[in-house]
Amino acid sequence: MNKIFIAFSFRDRNEQLVSHVDRLIRSHGLVPVSGEILGGQDLTPEIQTRIQECDALIALMTRELQVQEQGQSYWMPTQWVSGEYVSARNRHQLAIAIIEDGVRLNGPYAQNDHIKLDRAEPAEALVRLSETIGYWRAQAGRALEIRLVPKEAALFAASGNAKCQYRLVRPNAVAPSPWMDGRAARKPGGVFLVVPGVKLDDSIEVQLLDGALPKWNSVESPQWVHIELASV
Known part of the structure; x- marks a missing residue:
């Protein structure tokens, strides 16, 4: 195992979270990769290729779009982050979603194992992510x-x-x-x-x-x- 792709929404409020995940990946001796220099957003062939060249994917499902439905309010992640996560799962790549409190996932793999994130206390999510990466590395040999x-x-x-x-x-x-x-x-x-x-x-x-x-x-x-x- 060498490289892990980080899928995230390119917003200022996510910078600190992305920085934490980036440092955590590096602490395992691995290389973090993202679509940032390609502009993010759409799941372009260039980003698809970059994901395919990685050994695993971490999707940060953060609060991006608020939805009001039948008297209930919840949040959705961006379509491109969800798309990057689904594309990795469809290729049977290693992938884990970090889901911020209040975010609802729909579609394929919504019920798969994931990590819950409380922005006020992110330590537990980061520890679980570190454990997941350690397990991936051990299994990969x-x-x-x-x-x-x-x-x-x-x-x-x-x-x-x-x-x-x-x-x-x-x-x-x-x-x-x-x-x-x-x-x-x-x-x-x-x-x-x-x-x-x-x-x-x-x-x-x-x-x-x-x-x-x-x-x-x-x-x-x-x-x-x-x-x-x-x-x-």
Whole structure:
């Protein structure tokens, strides 16, 4: 996980809330992204692309349009923030709505899990948001760079004739994950394979195929680090 899109209404009263969310995202080592420099508002193809390039979306459903209906008064968020949230959900992206007190959501995903916001006391909402981001990061895992050995296998992996595959083995899992394609690359220090989505307790298997047939394979390897010592 790297980037989170913040969907919000570009009004002065929202600046402090957006700043809090921005800082919170950065505190998790992630990059906050918004449509601010694109002018916001309409869900343009440029904003859609920017959302798609992110790993998750946070929608700030703040009080924007007051509605009087059947003797009741309530607030609605802007259509473009709702649209950005729905578009992310439709693509099965990670997404959470922060809903200000008095705001009513209609349409798809209105009943999905959300975070309630009291502007007078926003701490609880921000803590819940931080917990949500932490959970997202834990579930997403991390990208792990693996150095391939021995030299003969590494050279074959980088030759362009090999098909590199990896799979993750979770503790106590009935079966490993399906084999997934990867790409070996020459870098200073050897030939490396980047494996995304690795959790802390996962083991990793790698195989190199020549056509449809395995030519090299590994055992289930834990993520311990090999450190070579020299006498002094």
